[in-house]
Amino acid sequence: MKGRLVIVNHNKLTHGLAAGLLVCCAGCTVGPNYKRPSAPVPATWQVSEPWRQAEPKDAVPKTDWWTLFHDDELNGLETDLLAANQTLQVAYAHYQQARASAAVQNATLFPTVAVNPAADRQRYSGNRSTGSTIPIAGLPVTQNSYVLPFTVSYEVDLFGQRRRTIEAAQAAFQANAADLQNMQLVLTAELAADYFTARQLDSEIGILNRTVQTLQKGLDLVKSRHTGGIASGLDVAQEETLLNTTRTQATLLQQQRKQYEDAIAVLVGKPAPDFRLTTRELKAEPPNIDTTIPSDLLERRPDIAETERQMAVANAQIGVAKAAYYPSLTLYGQGGWNSANISQLLNASSGFWAIGANVAEEIFTGGARRGQVQYQQAGYDATVANYRDTVLNAFREVQDNITGLEVLASARQSQADAVDSSRRQLDLANSRYVGGLVSYLDVVSAQQNLLSNEQEAAVIQGQRLVTSVLLVKALGGGWDAASLAAVHVKPQLKDIVAP
Numbered sequence: 001m002k003g004r005l006v007i008v009n010h011n012k013l014t015h016g017l018a019a020g021l022l023v024c025c026a027g028c029t030v031g032p033n034y035k036r037p038s039a040p041v042p043a044t045w046q047v048s049e050p051w052r053q054a055e056p057k058d059a060v061p062k063t064d065w066w067t068l069f070h071d072d073e074l075n076g077l078e079t080d081l082l083a084a085n086q087t088l089q090v091a092y093a094h095y096q097q098a099r100a101s102a103a104v105q106n107a108t109l110f111p112t113v114a115v116n117p118a119a120d121r122q123r124y125s126g127n128r129s130t131g132s133t134i135p136i137a138g139l140p141v142t143q144n145s146y147v148l149p150f151t152v153s154y155e156v157d158l159f160g161q162r163r164r165t166i167e168a169a170q171a172a173f174q175a176n177a178a179d180l181q182n183m184q185l186v187l188t189a190e191l192a193a194d195y196f197t198a199r200q201l202d203s204e205i206g207i208l209n210r211t212v213q214t215l216q217k218g219l220d221l222v223k224s225r226h227t228g229g230i231a232s233g234l235d236v237a238q239e240e241t242l243l244n245t246t247r248t249q250a251t252l253l254q255q256q257r258k259q260y261e262d263a264i265a266v267l268v269g270k271p272a273p274d275f276r277l278t279t280r281e282l283k284a285e286p287p288n289i290d291t292t293i294p295s296d297l298l299e300r301r302p303d304i305a306e307t308e309r310q311m312a313v314a315n316a317q318i319g320v321a322k323a324a325y326y327p328s329l330t331l332y333g334q335g336g337w338n339s340a341n342i343s344q345l346l347n348a349s350s351g352f353w354a355i356g357a358n359v360a361e362e363i364f365t366g367g368a369r370r371g372q373v374q375y376q377q378a379g380y381d382a383t384v385a386n387y388r389d390t391v392l393n394a395f396r397e398v399q400d401n402i403t404g405l406e407v408l409a410s411a412r413q414s415q416a417d418a419v420d421s422s423r424r425q426l427d428l429a430n431s432r433y434v435g436g437l438v439s440y441l442d443v444v445s446a447q448q449n450l451l452s453n454e455q456e457a458a459v460i461q462g463q464r465l466v467t468s469v470l471l472v473k474a475l476g477g478g479w480d481a482a483s484l485a486a487v488h489v490k491p492q493l494k495d496i497v498a499p
Helices: 010-025 065-069 072-084 086-109 161-227 233-267 294-300 302-323 368-434 440-474 481-486 493-497
Strands: 112-115 118-124 141-156 328-339 351-360
Touching: 065 072, 065 161, 065 440, 072 086, 072 161, 072 233, 086 161, 161 233, 161 302, 161 440, 161 481, 233 440, 294 302, 294 368, 294 481, 302 368, 302 481, 368 440
Parallel strands: none
Antiparallel strands: 112 141, 118 141, 141 328, 328 351
């Protein structure tokens, strides 16, 4: 058997290991400690009175924010999305990977133990060199060897490289948790927006279908008058044109509605040909939403939390890079049994052992370590800029949707007045036409005007609901960054014996 015997002074080695352990306990952690950088935060939202004080506001629920809209069908679709959406499943798998990666780094806190049993039978040449350790020179020798060795090694974290690596892995795990929550918020908001847009199209199609019925009655009346010689052929042609145009609009909107229905099918994890969304005109009203103060947004948006955790990862990586300037200390031990006879393998005389320590330090790297530190510092600077950009965009999204709701609330009222005026105009045009005071062109014009205003009112109502969904999304959907405190993989003593 070939091997190497290490002879050590036990007393000196014991003192050396004790000193090493003392250094380990007193080890420092190089690199900057993390502190969240500042970001520009406005004092208040820009709103106009009396919108902010019009009605008391309701806080966004911590979970299931869509229940604010009190729509059972929407609630069911959101539940299906959480259970079956494949994009969300991808985000969850990445979250699980980040958890496992943090556990891998935690494992470096413990020593590694390995066993490498071996058995061999070897014949040595009779013409071997005279310097051979095999006795009875000049004769061939056959020898058995059975070895049951155990090795233990542990790298002491003198300057915090391992601690910084674990810190980075934990922050990355939390960033993935925030990304998972952000993906859930994005998808559930997309579903709600598509749902209310489909309902808006249902309302528009309903308006068009009712208008078609009214126009058909009007056409029958004009044809009857034309037969009696009271109305002209031009009157009939004008009414037919408007009727057919309205039918065309209803048909085209069906295609748009189908596209939103298919988009919802994908979001809830169902094949589009098998999915049907019931037809129902839009009746819901946007909920009253508490916008709170702008500074709260930093703790309520999962995408902001994700970019903040990415800064923590990059900051820890600077410490990992700086630790490369300092030496590493590895403690090791080896022991086991070695025998030429398997029956004597576990005898006391068959035992062997060795313990020691290695100190390694790179003296010259050609500037590689300095370049790595600079690389990680630049990466950290990039995450800071990305964080601040995310914060600025978050404030923009909230302000845009607050303004949008204000404008749409005002537009809704003025459009309701326009619909009422259009109805009166049509009634007057019909009366004057029957009395022979105006041509049928005035009636057709009034019908077109009413249809256009009713459709615009439906669009505004749909936009109000979609904008309220976007405002909830911009505010974080009731999420709170404090929940990330529980996202942590702690090292356990039982992990020492884990495979």
